[in-house]
Every structure is written in C-alpha cells, then in structure tokens.
Amino acid sequence: MTTEEPAALELIGVQQVFNKGRVDEVHALRGIDVTLRRGEFVTVVGSNGAGKSTMVQAVAGSVRPTAGRVKMHGRDVTTWSDYKRAGLVARVFDDPRIGSAPELSIEDNLALAMSRGSRRTLRFAVSNRRRATMRDHLAQLGLGLENRLHDRVGMLSAGQRQSLTMIMAGMQQPQVLLLDEHLAALDPATAAKVLDLTSRIVRDMGCATLMVTHNMEHAIALGDRLLVMSRGSVIADIVGPQGMSPQDVIDVIVGAGGSVNDRSLLPESLRGEGE
Numbered sequence: 545m546t547t548e549e550p551a552a553l554e555l556i557g558v559q560q561v562f563n564k565g566r567v568d569e570v571h572a573l574r575g576i577d578v579t580l581r582r583g584e585f586v587t588v589v590g591s592n593g594a595g596k597s598t599m600v601q602a603v604a605g606s607v608r609p610t611a612g613r614v615k616m617h618g619r620d621v622t623t624w625s626d627y628k629r630a631g632l633v634a635r636v637f638d639d640p641r642i643g644s645a646p647e648l649s650i651e652d653n654l655a656l657a658m659s660r661g662s663r664r665t666l667r668f669a670v671s672n673r674r675r676a677t678m679r680d681h682l683a684q685l686g687l688g689l690e691n692r693l694h695d696r697v698g699m700l701s702a703g704q705r706q707s708l709t710m711i712m713a714g715m716q717q718p719q720v721l722l723l724d725e726h727l728a729a730l731d732p733a734t735a736a737k738v739l740d741l742t743s744r745i746v747r748d749m750g751c752a753t754l755m756v757t758h759n760m761e762h763a764i765a766l767g768d769r770l771l772v773m774s775r776g777s778v779i780a781d782i783v784g785p786q787g788m789s790p791q792d793v794i795d796v797i798v799g800a801g802g803s804v805n806d807r808s809l810l811p812e813s814l815r816g817e818g819e
C-alpha cells in the first residue's frame with residue numbers, strides 16, 4: 545500500500561464574513577474548497593471584490609476564517625497566527641515597499657529571510673558562507689545588487705526592491721508561496737523581469753504557489769491551474785490553461801455564471817462592456 549503525500553495546501557469550506565450582523569456585512573468567501581499539491585503553481589483571477597486577497601490572507605493567517613479549515617501538508621493551521629505560519633508561508637505583496645525593511649541593508653534583509661520561521665537573528669549574517677550564498681542569489685537578478693550588500697534597501701527602486709523580496713521569499717524555503725498582485729506596481733519591462741524571476745524561483749523551490757493577478761495573460765501563461773473567483777466563490781478551476789486565449793477564459797467565466805467587472809481582465813476589444 546502506498547501512502548499518499550498530503551496536499552501542500554488545503555482550503556476546506558473556508559468562509560469569511562466581515563462586519564457580521566452589521567448593515568455593512570460582507571460575505572467575502574462563501575465556502576472555498578481548494579487543494580494545491582507540492583510544486584503546483586496556481587494563478588487566481590477574478591473581478592474586483594471577488595475575494596482573492598481575502599483568500600490569500602486566510603492562507604497567510606492574517607485573517608481567521610469565520611468557518612472552514614486551512615491545512616498545510618496535512619497539518620491544521622486554521623488557528624495559527626500569521627507569525628506562527630511564517631516558517632511555512634512566504635508572501636509577496638503588491639506594494640514593493642512591503643516585504644523588506646527599508647532601514648536595513650540588503651544583507652540584513654536577506655539574513656532575516658534566511659532565518660524566517662526559526663529564531664529571528666542577524667547573528668549569522670556576517671558568515672562568509674552565507675554572504676557568498678546571498679551574492680549568488682542576487683547575481684541571478686542581473687541588477688548588480690550583489691555588489692551593494694551594505695546599501696540600505698530604502699535606496700532601491702521599486703523593481704529592484706520587488707526583485708529582492710522575491711529572492712527573500714525563495715530563501716525562506718516556504719511550503720506555500722503567496723503572490724498577491726506582486727507585479728501590479730511595476731512598469732511593464734520591470735514586471736516582465738520580476739515575472740521571469742518568479743517563475744524560476746517557484747520552479748527551483750518546488751513549493752505550492754498561489755498567484756493573484758489582474759493580468760489574464762500572466763495567469764494563463766504561468767498557471768498549472770487557473771482559478772476564477774467571483775463573489776466569494778471559485779467558479780472555475782481550469783487545469784493547464786496554456787493555449788487558451790483571454791477570451792476563452794472569459795467565456796468560461798460567463799458560462800459559469802460569473803461576470804467580468806474588472807476591465808483589465810478583458811481583451812482590449814471588449815473593454816467598456818463590463819458590468
């Protein structure tokens with residue numbers, strides 16, 4: 545008898561109600577069931593307010609679901625704080641200023657990333673071996689940051705900083721990587737570079753990855769699976785979306801009863817026709 549490896553990430557009937565019982569009550573997640581295997585790269589699209597960020601937060605532990613369970617490698621982490629999940633989960637935000645400490649040097653930020661999930665200490669930051677590892681990782685970016693280890697991160701451009709955050713996420717060796725519109729603030733050329741880096745880091749790490757994006761082309765190109773969210777539910781789970789056009793995905797969304805109110809998801813010819 546073979547023992548099957550538990551899923552890297554499981555969301556089981558996850559519900560999230562904000563402002564319960566008030567006039568402004570919001571059902572942000574209405575019973576989400578999603579499973580990711582180790583190494584799986586899942587992209588998530590959906591209209592504004594569909595619940596994408598809330599789902600990411602439920603995985604990160606920054607919101608506690610109203611109902612349902614979150615499991616990582618078979619372990620129930622539903623009640624774990626984001627701090628307690630730090631050794632399992634890495635997250636890259638849409639704002640490049642979040643995710644690294646501006647007052648600290650590149651070296652110290654990387655040292656923190658390496659120690660994340662264990663004791664947070666900078667004591668080993670001066671080890672030559674670790675510094676060489678940092679230089680190797682930074683050199684892959686082709687931005688010359690390997691020669692600026694002692695520069696403060698606050699001096700870096702948005703693209704350099706988001707690239708550094710991706711490297712830091714990789715160094716954490718997480719079981720689950722969360723990318724929450726992490727290219728949104730970057731110009732197209734920089735976004736393309738960070739996207740390429742993302743794809744390399746994800747393949748090297750072999751962790752389960754959830755990437756929320758408003759860019760349908762990115763979602764189609766990168767996802768082993770593409771999830772479509774609408775009004776707090778996953779309305780489509782497309783395996784191997786490569787080869788589909790944005791219009792094909794929109795047809796799936798509409799066919800599943802969803803709508804596209806996010807104009808950036810639409811092909812240019814259809815913009816202006818959303819709800």
Ligand SMILES: Nc1ncnc2c1ncn2[C@@H]1O[C@H](COP(=O)(O)OP(=O)(O)OP(=O)(O)O)[C@@H](O)[C@H]1O
Binds near residue numbers: 571590591595598
């Ligand atoms: N802390 C909160 N308190 C109250 N309502 C919230 C909170 N966070 C999110 N919401 C609401 O929950 C719903 C889902 O929001 P969420 O941010 O998850 O959507 P999203 O799909 O990420 O949207 P977008 O693409 O616009 O970022 C929205 O109606 C939002 O206003």
